[in-house]
Amino acid sequence: MESIQDKVTPLGTELEVLGEMIAKFAAQSTPPYVILASPDKLENLFVMPRLIMCLAQNMYKHGDLTKAEYPGLIRIEHHLATLRITTKNLIRPNRLGAGFYSGMDDLRKRLAYTYGGAASMETWSDGKFFEVRVVIW
Template identity: 30%
Template sequence: MANLLLIYINVIMVKRPYLLDRQFILKNLYRGIYFMFFSTGYFVFKRTQVEKREKEQLKELHLQNIIKQQKTEQELVKSHNSLLKAQINPHFLFNTLDFIYHTMTNNVQIASDAVIHLSRIMRFAIDSDHMGEVICLGTEIKHVETLFSLYQLRNIKTEIRLNYPPEILSLPFIPLVLLTLAENMIKHGEFSNPQQQAVIDFLYENDTLTITTRNVQSKNINIHSSKLGLNNVRKRLKYKYGKQVSLNYSILNEVFTLILNVPGIRGHHFSDDTDSR
């Protein structure tokens, strides 16, 4: 029809009559199909490009949401970890202050030495919030020895042996765990029999740290004890090292045994702000 119009206004000149016959219809139908195919292909191409951009935007948005969610979860874990640590800290302070209070009237020198030991331990407990997520295990072992010295001032029979190979001193480990285990031994242990000495054994094999504590359980222990310290330690360990970590304890013939296993401990590096003093 367009051709007929152009012929009518003398834009197209023809030497023969322009008839609406079969040849005319087929020729123009071909042209129509050709342009329809071209325009459809262009439309599909543009639509595909728009959908591709939308998918890329959705994918990027989804990735950003995942990253944001992971950061939020990490912050929650960090906050919960700090809360658990805060629940542990007063454990050392209250017990020791009670000892110093009752010792002050009988032996000022022992009480004075106890204050010095306590100040070192509490400084370490307070500074642990600024040491990063992990510290050198040897740092905490040093403060555990200070803790034992503190309790030996109170009771000369309170002696706990630490057995460890030198290579574990540089292992990265979360702070206050070992101190809590040691304080738990002192709080609930019986040390009157020198033949049944309390021990803390350290073993490091195949990148797995194993800490075993063993002591005779005191007959005056509260059977309804909530074991808040040990439960908090277990939660902190699982937050940091995952489900592969295990902390189990048992009582056999009045001997309390605790076994802590932490696989892949070398994979947890020190933070930039770690204080390994």
């Protein structure tokens, strides 16, 4: 039987890949404004592969990251045995209601497969911003 340790990757590795993606996009003519807030100590923190990348790609695809006053936010918090990952971004004009949320649905299914009942994911929008919160305990 596959254990959860067989299904996860170090958070530090995921953040390195994210940093490379942000740097790649920063080289564009209109670089995105994104803030990454994460714990200084990443040892012994693991997530399912591509979790952080899927959340970031959703921001880049559907968000408006061109405004310095409304940067996209990727916040990672760790307290006791709980890992909370939150993203928030301004919705790109003409994107509200766009898409079929298949990326978020797939991510929800992957979380359930990897963590069973030990993870949750919420998405919401106020019409101006889109937010995702993933909690793993």
